[in-house]
Amino acid sequence: MTSSSKKNTMTKKKLIHSISQEKSIHPNDVRHVIQAFLDKMTNCLSDGDRLEFRDFGVFEVVERKQKIGRNPKKADVPIVIPKRNAVKFTPGKKMRKLIESFDD
Amino acid sequence: MTSSSKKNTMTKKKLIHSISQEKSIHPNDVRHVIQAFLDKMTNCLSDGDRLEFRDFGVFEVVERKQKIGRNPKKADVPIVIPKRNAVKFTPGKKMRKLIESFDD
Numbered sequence: 001m002t003s004s005s006k007k008n009t010m011t012k013k014k015l016i017h018s019i020s021q022e023k024s025i026h027p028n029d030v031r032h033v034i035q036a037f038l039d040k041m042t043n044c045l046s047d048g049d050r051l052e053f054r055d056f057g058v059f060e061v062v063e064r065k066q067k068i069g070r071n072p073k074k075a076d077v078p079i080v081i082p083k084r085n086a087v088k089f090t091p092g093k094k095m096r097k098l099i100e101s102f103d104d
Numbered sequence: 105m106t107s108s109s110k111k112n113t114m115t116k117k118k119l120i121h122s123i124s125q126e127k128s129i130h131p132n133d134v135r136h137v138i139q140a141f142l143d144k145m146t147n148c149l150s151d152g153d154r155l156e157f158r159d160f161g162v163f164e165v166v167e168r169k170q171k172i173g174r175n176p177k178k179a180d181v182p183i184v185i186p187k188r189n190a191v192k193f194t195p196g197k198k199m200r201k202l203i204e205s206f207d208d
Contacts, residue, residue: 007164010148010155019140029129033137036123038160044114046202051114056142057191060111061203085203087161089193098150099165099189 012038045087055094062088116142149191159198166192 016034020027041059044051051059064086069079091099120138124131145155145163155163168190173183195203 008151008153010144010153012157015141015144018144019137023133023136023140025133025137029127029133030137032127033123033129033134034141036127037119037138037141038157040114040119040122042160042199042202045199046205047112049112049114053116053142056146059193087193087195087199087203089163089191091191095146095149095191098146099191101150 053092055092057089057091057095059087059089061085157196159196161193161195161199163191163193165189 012034016027016030019025019034020030023030041051045059045061048061062085064084066083067081069081071077071079116138120131120134123129123138124134127134148155149163149165152165166189168188170187171185173185175181175183
């Protein structure tokens with residue numbers, strides 16, 4: 001993998017369309033379910049809960065510690081990068097296997 | 105956040121149940137849509153595509169370079185950790201805002 005410009009981007013809209021056709025479920029129902037799913041995931045994470053989906057992976061909120069950065073042009077002036085919360089995603093078994101074989 | 109033991113774990117099953125009740129859509133339909141959604145995400149990533157969901161975030165496959173590790177008990181024997189693909193998740197604007205305010 002050398003450049004992100006080669007990558008295609010899959011969006012919610014395209015996934016909704018494809019699931020609706022495949023499962024013969026009205027696109028509006030598919031959209032409502034998927035939007036509720038993503039919203040609930042966001043809410044769980046913001047409450048500090050882990051999300052665990054077998055085969056797919058685990059999401060959790062982790063704290064990144066405060067660190068000292070430097071501006072290369074002003075090397076003598078340290079910049080404090082405050083601690084912050086980040087979302088860590090760990091792929092599940094099936095996902096890991098599949099992405100391992102991918103080589104751009 | 106001090107320990108992961110404090111965290112609750114949200115599973116697919118619980119999310120399906122809650123979406124089904126909220127949207128009055130049969131749990132089997134909700135399950136099919138969500139499983140198809142997760143499977144399609146996995147397939148896209150294993151093809152090297154990015155996944156971009158507004159507000160939620162972006163998934164992409166990135167390459168972690170080969171690195172040299174050490175076994176602390178055998179410090180003189182380097183261990184080659186081969187390059188591998190990993191999934192990188194970058195939270196979207198809304199998700200970032202919400203998790204920032206979380207403090208355990």
